Amino acid sequence: MEQRLEVAKAMGADQVIKVDTKDSQKLANQIKDTLGVAPDMTIECTGVESSVSMAIYATRSGGVVVLVGLGAPMATVPIVNASVREVDIRGVFRYANCYPVALEMVSSGRVAPDKLDHMITHHYELSNALQAFETAKTGRGGAIKVMIHCDQLETI
Numbered sequence: 001m002e003q004r005l006e007v008a009k010a011m012g013a014d015q016v017i018k019v020d021t022k023d024s025q026k027l028a029n030q031i032k033d034t035l036g037v038a039p040d041m042t043i044e045c046t047g048v049e050s051s052v053s054m055a056i057y058a059t060r061s062g063g064v065v066v067l068v069g070l071g072a073p074m075a076t077v078p079i080v081n082a083s084v085r086e087v088d089i090r091g092v093f094r095y096a097n098c099y100p101v102a103l104e105m106v107s108s109g110r111v112a113p114d115k116l117d118h119m120i121t122h123h124y125e126l127s128n129a130l131q132a133f134e135t136a137k138t139g140r141g142g143a144i145k146v147m148i149h150c151d152q153l154e155t156i
Contacts, residue, residue: 003142007118022050024078028057039063047071053078061085068092122146 005016015034021027031054032038038060044052047069055065056078065087082089105111121144124132129148136146 004144007144010118011115024050024053025057027054031058041066043068045069049075049077056082056087056089059087061087064088064090066090066092118144120145120147124148126150 002018005018008016017027017030017034019027038058040060041064042055042059043066044055045068047067048071051069052065052067052071052075055067059065062085065082067089081087102111106113106116121142122132122135124135124146126148132146132148135141135143
C-alpha cells in the first residue's frame, strides 16, 4: 500500500490518503478534510461497494461520480443520498475509447513516458501468463501494473 501511495506522489498526485477503514462516511469525511472541500467529481475505479458509497458521500452536492471499476452486478449504495443532493452517477466502460487519448497524452508530453515506468512494475513473457495474473491478483512484489509481452521480453 505504501509503495502505491509513493508512486502516486511521484506521478504528481496532489494528495494521497491511506485507506484504513471500510466506513464509507468516515472515509468521505477524511477526503473532504484532506482536500479542504468536497470534490466536484469523484472517479471510482475499484467497483467495490464501499468505495462506490464513499464516492457518493464525498462528492459535493450537484457534483458527479464516475464509475469506472466494475464490481458485483448488484450493489447497495446510498442512492437516496445521491438523489437528494443531486449527485450525478455516470458509468464508463473502462478502456472504451481511452487508448487514442492516452497515446496522445504521452506523445504530446503531457504525461512523461518515464512516469509510466513507475506504474508498470512487472513484465512477463506470454509463456508465464499464469504467474503474471497471480502477481496482479496478489500484488506480490509490490505489483501495481503487470504487463504480459506477446513478443520477446528482451526487446523491452
